[in-house]
Structures are given as structure tokens and as C-alpha cells.
Amino acid sequence: MGQTLAEQILGQKVGRTVRPGELVVVEPDVAMGHDSLSPSIIRIVQEQMGAARVHDPAQIVLVLDHVAPASTVGVANNQNIVRRFAAEQGIRLFEVGRGICHQVLVEEQVARPGMVVVGSDSHSTSYGAVSAFGSGMGSTDIALVWATGKTWLRVPETLRVIAHGRFRPGVTAKDFALKLGRELTIAGATYMAVEYHGLAWLPLDGRQTIASMAVELGAKAGIFPPDGETAARFAVPDWLFVDPEAAYARTFTINLDELEPQVALPHAVDNVVDVSAVAGQKVDVVFLGTCTNGRYEDMRAAADVLQGRPLAPGLRMLVTPASRQELQKAIADDTLTTLLASGVTLTTPGCGACMGRHQGTLGADEVCLSTGNRNFKGRMGDPTSQIYLASPAVAAATAVTGVITDPRALEKEKHPAGGSDCS
Amino acid sequence: MARIWKFGTDVDTDQIVPGRYAPYMLKEGQDVKDYAFIEARPDFARVAQPGDVIVAGANFGCGSSREYAPDALRRRQIGAIIAPSFARIFFRNAINLGIPLFESTEIPELVGDGEAVEMDVVNGRLITPSATYQLPPLPDFAADVIRAGGIVRYVRENGRFPGEL
Numbered sequence: 374m375g376q377t378l379a380e381q382i383l384g385q386k387v388g389r390t391v392r393p394g395e396l397v398v399v400e401p402d403v404a405m406g407h408d409s410l411s412p413s414i415i416r417i418v419q420e421q422m423g424a425a426r427v428h429d430p431a432q433i434v435l436v437l438d439h440v441a442p443a444s445t446v447g448v449a450n451n452q453n454i455v456r457r458f459a460a461e462q463g464i465r466l467f468e469v470g471r472g473i474c475h476q477v478l479v480e481e482q483v484a485r486p487g488m489v490v491v492g493s494d495s496h497s498t499s500y501g502a503v504s505a506f507g508s509g510m511g512s513t514d515i516a517l518v519w520a521t522g523k524t525w526l527r528v529p530e531t532l533r534v535i536a537h538g539r540f541r542p543g544v545t546a547k548d549f550a551l552k553l554g555r556e557l558t559i560a561g562a563t564y565m566a567v568e569y570h571g572l573a574w575l576p577l578d579g580r581q582t583i584a585s586m587a588v589e590l591g592a593k594a595g596i597f598p599p600d601g602e603t604a605a606r607f608a609v610p611d612w613l614f615v616d617p618e619a620a621y622a623r624t625f626t627i628n629l630d631e632l633e634p635q636v637a638l639p640h641a642v643d644n645v646v647d648v649s650a651v652a653g654q655k656v657d658v659v660f661l662g663t664c665t666n667g668r669y670e671d672m673r674a675a676a677d678v679l680q681g682r683p684l685a686p687g688l689r690m691l692v693t694p695a696s697r698q699e700l701q702k703a704i705a706d707d708t709l710t711t712l713l714a715s716g717v718t719l720t721t722p723g724c725g726a727c728m729g730r731h732q733g734t735l736g737a738d739e740v741c742l743s744t745g746n747r748n749f750k751g752r753m754g755d756p757t758s759q760i761y762l763a764s765p766a767v768a769a770a771t772a773v774t775g776v777i778t779d780p781r782a783l784e785k786e787k788h789p790a791g792g793s794d795c796s
Numbered sequence: 797m798a799r800i801w802k803f804g805t806d807v808d809t810d811q812i813v814p815g816r817y818a819p820y821m822l823k824e825g826q827d828v829k830d831y832a833f834i835e836a837r838p839d840f841a842r843v844a845q846p847g848d849v850i851v852a853g854a855n856f857g858c859g860s861s862r863e864y865a866p867d868a869l870r871r872r873q874i875g876a877i878i879a880p881s882f883a884r885i886f887f888r889n890a891i892n893l894g895i896p897l898f899e900s901t902e903i904p905e906l907v908g909d910g911e912a913v914e915m916d917v918v919n920g921r922l923i924t925p926s927a928t929y930q931l932p933p934l935p936d937f938a939a940d941v942i943r944a945g946g947i948v949r950y951v952r953e954n955g956r957f958p959g960e961l
Contacts, residue, residue, distance in 0.1 A: 396937060396959025409820050413863070421948045440820070451820055495861040495885055511863030511889035513947055517957075525937075525957040559806055560855040564884050591858065593884055641806060728815035728860075749810040749859060756814075756835040 375618025377531040378596045379566035382487055382506040385612060393530040393622070402505075403483055404432055404518040405492035407474050409439035410511075412451045414493060415458050417516035427462050428522035434483055435459050435466040436474035441723035443469075444731040472696025472722040475499035475585060475664040479577075480698050486599045487610040491515065491524060496664050496746065498587040501596040502580035503603050504613060506566075508594050529566040529593045530622035532557075536571035538630035543781040545674065546579030547666055547744065547764035549627070550586040551635035555645035557625060563591030565622065570615070573600040578670040585665045586746050589642040634779055637762035640750040648767055654777040656761070658741040659684075659768050660733060660753075661717075662693030662725045666744035669694075669702035671765040676711035678769035678780050683716055685775030690717040690768075691733045693725030715772070729753040735760075742771050798847035798875060801840055802909035805853030809886065811836035812857065812865035819864055828864050829871040846873030849915050849922065851904050854879060857886025866890040875915035878903045878922065878931065891938045894946035898931040
């Protein structure tokens, strides 16, 4: 009997064939902590576990991204606790400004095909973009890994998504991720791994967008096969492959040729409609960033739509690159210059305004269109504020008009003859 | 007597404790337990008492991995959380912290907000003035962890993880 990618990776870790439903204890290759939860993880390791040293400093990575740079004295002191711990224990730490943990671990190839990567962040499913079993956990679970080297996992059933066709101009990986939420719901893959088939052609950045949002279906992991750009850039272990004999709990098929730009309405990630159904909704703030859509390609897609046109009167647009590397790419060509010429506000690479703590917190009744991954009530600020989720292209088109706008409609307006590619 | 707090489906961790009230963001002297449901259900934040029981719709605790969400409920000494299903990370976090969870599709349809209640965690019974309900047991490993008082104590006492031989 064949094995899914999740079964292959967990089976490799325990040295035997594993089946969905069984509990396994594994040594994760990487246990990542970020600034928001690491102070509490350190406290559990030291005070509850009584561990003077971590089990293996090489297994641990620390990233300061959630409030970067520090916004208050308390945050600054907490970040210094993390810095001191890293120095004392010999743990690799990525400083403020380096970028979002999930982007940095892929850029640095800390996360690689066939690995088990756990992190103190629910969007740790992102590592599935490079064919790793990536999963988010809370402080206590991560503290146990740091102290003992191990964690327990229930081997998940796998939901297979098969994509046919290609995105039309103006449609992107984000629309695919939102469409999965719309069809499968916010709990559609709870306790399961998602495996994405038919996307060997999809570049790494699009894979990261989709895998980051696997958790928005409730999934434990969202894993791409080790093919295409992943295989070109990373070493792939020979035991990791798509097994035609693998057993899937469910298969969901989607035709990309028919996919429209998607928008998630407040206040749920699966409250999704075609952009046409919400076009015209007034927006105060456009936020381009996050582990889901803060990469160079996302900034480029926005620049291609903006083309130097000014932001709509009264609208602000925040751009928070996912990492310093991605920002440097946007500086190397005219992407960043184009964005700035339109009047965007550039902030430090990191998580930015995504969870409402700094660099763009929303006030009462404000309406935000975000390229992020969550639109829960109050997530970005005041509980009366509203968050719509969409692709960078929809975000940029909206920034030009001040109302939610299909980027293809904007292009038609500018070039009545049509035919322009704004993907 | 303790009471029931009813919630709908897909209660996310941003509702349980908004990220702006994370311990990471709080000032000296502020306590995350005072911010449980601070915006989604301010009366809960004000008056929820030890032993009170949360009864909710499916997929309780979806969203962020923030353990301070269940931890805020633990520190309010919530007696149990009963829902048809729980989001994966919340389930792990709550069990790890020793919070009794019960998966029941029936209870949320039978009891109302504010109803007086007594929770018998050991025997998995929910007792209201009009009826006593037997709750479905948790999987063995989860029940073992809760009985130990959380995963840290479980691992320290047993020298191994649940499922480890």
C-alpha cells in the first residue's frame, strides 16, 4: 500500500511505515520560535521543565518578526530575553528586520524537502511549499521540543487537491488559496494534511502563498510534491515522491481556467466571493504584506497594476516586505520605486500590521483590504474595523480606485483595446 | 453555582484573546486572564467564575497557535469546554495545559447561555437543574494528559510522551 507525502515524512522519522490515526513521537528537524511566544517558551523550558540547557541548539531557530522593531518598553525587554537566551544557548537567531520566520527559513534553506519543521506559529504549514511537513504548535509543545528534542504527532489523513488548467491573467495563487477556503471551509481539513497536485509549474512564491493558508482550512500541514522550482532549488531525498498508490481520505478537484479573483469578506476566511460580488466596497487602508503575500512577486504584481498612478484620495497603502531579501529584490528593479511613486508607506520587513499590534493598527470602523491570511473580527485593531482578504493585484487595483476593484477591469479602463496582462 | 457561557461556531483565537492583549504586549501588572473574550464577550471577561463551562459550536479555537488563549481560560479556572469539534492547535494546547475538553454535538443544542451548571470532569458529567448529561470520553492519550495535569507533568512523571513506547 502506498504512502502520502505526510506518511512518508513521518514514517522516515520513526523508521517504519505509519498509518493515519496512529500517534508517533518524532524528533523534528527544526523547532522555530518567534518573538511573540518565545519569552513564554523559554519560561516553560526553564521553570516548568527545569532544563538548564536545551536538548540541541542546532534544532532551534529564533526569529524576531512579530513586533519588529519593538514598539514598547515591554516588547523591547521581551525581545532582549530572547536575544540573551539565544546567545547563552548557542541558538541561531534572525534579528529584527531580517523578515517573517516562514520566509526566512525558506530563504536560508533551514526548511527543506522531507523535513519535519514545527514552529510556534500556526502558519508553519508554509514549509509545505518546500515539501516539508510544517506544522504550528503552542508554547508548551515547542518548549518540550527544545527541552527533550521530541514531540508527539497523530499521523494525519490526507486531503488531495488536484488542480487542472492555469490561472488566467489577473488570477493568482492567492485566489486559489481563498477558493479552497470557500469550497472546503475553515474546518474542511481539520487534523488532516493537504497535498497539492497538478501545480508542478507553480513557482515557489505561489506555493508559499497556498501552503501558508493550509491552516485556514484547519489543516495540520499543507505539502507540495518535491517538483518544479522546489526540486530545482532544494535537494530532494530519494524516498520522497508522489506515490500513485497512496490512499487519500478525500480528493477535491479544481479547474483553474474558470477561477476568478476571490475576496474573503469580514469576518471569516471562508466567507469568500468572486471579486465582482463585492466590487465597489469602499476601503480606507490597503495592506500588502505577510507570510502569505509579502514577497517580491507580490510587490511586483502590485507595481504592475499601480504603474505610478496615485493612490485614491483618502486611502493609505502599507507595504511590508516579507523579508529583507525580498525588499532588496524590489529595490534591484523598479518595483519599489514604482510603489513609492504611487504614495505607498513602506515598513520594516516582518509581520507588520497582520495582527494589529503595530505599523498600521486599524481604528474604529476602518475598512482594510489585506493580502494577508486572516480577517477575524478585531484581528488588525478595533473590533468594529473590517478586513477583506485578496490578492496583491486586487489590492493594488483597489488602492487606485478607493473601492474594491477587479484588476482586469482597471486594465480595460486604461487600455480600452484590452489584452494587457496584469497577472 | 457555575453557569454556561454559550458561543457560536468557528470561535477563533483572536476572539478568545486578541493579539493586542498577548502577554508579550502587556504592561507590568496586567494579566492576560483579564482579557479573555475582552471584545467578543466583555461580560465574560468581567464576571466569568471558576467552574463556569463554555459550550460552543464546531471548530472552537481556530486560527492562531497562541497558547495564551487557552491559558487565559485555564487561569480563569473554566471547568470544561464542550463543542462538537475543536481546531487542531487549540485542542493540543488545551490538553497540554490540562483543560478538560469534551466533543459533543448534542450538548450545544440542549443547554442555553446563562444556565446554571455543575461539571463533574472525572466522570464526564454535565449537571444542570433539569438534567444530567453524560459526555463522550476523550481519546485515551488526551485523558491521560489531563489526568496528569498537563503535558509537562505527564512527560516529567512518565519520562515519555503519549504514544511513546
